[in-house]
Amino acid sequence: MITPSIALEILVTVFALVVAPLAGGLLFGIDRKLTARLQNRIGPPIVQPFYDFIKLWNKDQIFANRSQLIYVYVHLGAAMASLVLLVWQQDMLVILFTLALGGISLVLGGFSVRSPYSQIGSQRELLQMLAYEPMLVLAAVGFYLVTGSFLVAAVFARGTPLLFELPVIALSFVLVLGIKLRKSPFDIAAAGHAHQELVRGLLTEYSGRYLALIEMAHWYELLLVLGIISLFWANPLVVGFGLSLLLYFLVILIDNAVARLTWTSMLKITWSWGAGLSVLNLAAIYVLSYLGWIGG
Amino acid sequence: MNIITTARVKSPWILHFDTGSCNGCDIEILACLTPLYDVERFGMINVGNPKHADVLLVTGPANRRNARVLRNLYEQMPAPKVVIVIGTCGCSGGVFHNCYNMLGGIDKVIPVDVYVPGCAAKPEAIIDGVVLALQRLAERSESKPALAEALA
């Protein structure tokens, strides 16, 4: 029995699944244009990611083994699922774990081939996950402390923006976004365009259609992380989107201003400045609410 | 042009291989990536991995040492693909002509689509060569039998 509310739910889901990759692709195109302008170049048109996608999709299909392909589909599926869960305003932790499943799947795909580049790239991808996962989980904990629930719906139900209580955690998403987007200084597993770290690390053995699918998963992931950032100012959501785009721009600026770090420095920075300060943020909330200065 | 051909022409990812040139032409290729020429505005990206590449740029002559590597790289690139030779020594052997270890031009080892002569070839000439190669790619992409042949 399809009631109007279920129909609406389905409509929103389809909308998210169709619009998200388009928006994500465009954002990556804008990223490449901005990067080029920052380097005093003209840069490709902003629809360039779609050209790349269509080209890759229609290339000859070469793969090392079949299990490699399953991991790509799981990677894409998990990225899509976590975005849908976010749109449905589900449990924050489930969203994060689904996202992590997708990440792990890509790593397994990298490990499933014999190429040393792919192997090292996968090791480093694991380190990257080790770097950003604590920050994501701490963000979820922060949501819980302030709203009393892990549900995304609870964030929307709340009148005042979360940003006031969780400013440091919101800022830590600069690091998360930088790592997720494979931007300098954290592009150690598989660098973005025109960088060639490890001959593109864990993507080395993927080509053609499968590389295109990974690219598409990346678009979903971008929108997912931007969506999570938007939650810091959920009412009205437009301000949240503005906030997330601001952080995105900041990440692009940092990408162009700095060189690549080693993985040890990455862990040090993300665990101290990222996770460490996030914990302080959480502690501050405890103390302030104990003193009765903020509700929660 | 249909959408697939357009996408192929607008997104040529380039693999650069040096079979033992004097490095003169390599520097000129890298110059194409600098803000002065900025080939990324045509969607060109310099990738380090044959499995991601569409265009193979070769500098230097074919010699006994590198022929196997060259053929290997060419075979690892998924079709459709084009090969461009940059510099006189890759076209015919050039200044290395008749050396004891030489096979001659690159076309002695793999099929070549575009030859860019010059010692060293200017960045403008290299960009011209890539544009010509993209026309070849478009023609090949439009005519189905030729594509099927290229994919075979």
Ligand code: SF4
């Ligand atoms: S063509 Fe001339 S400049 Fe270019 S690599 Fe050969 S020898 Fe060097």
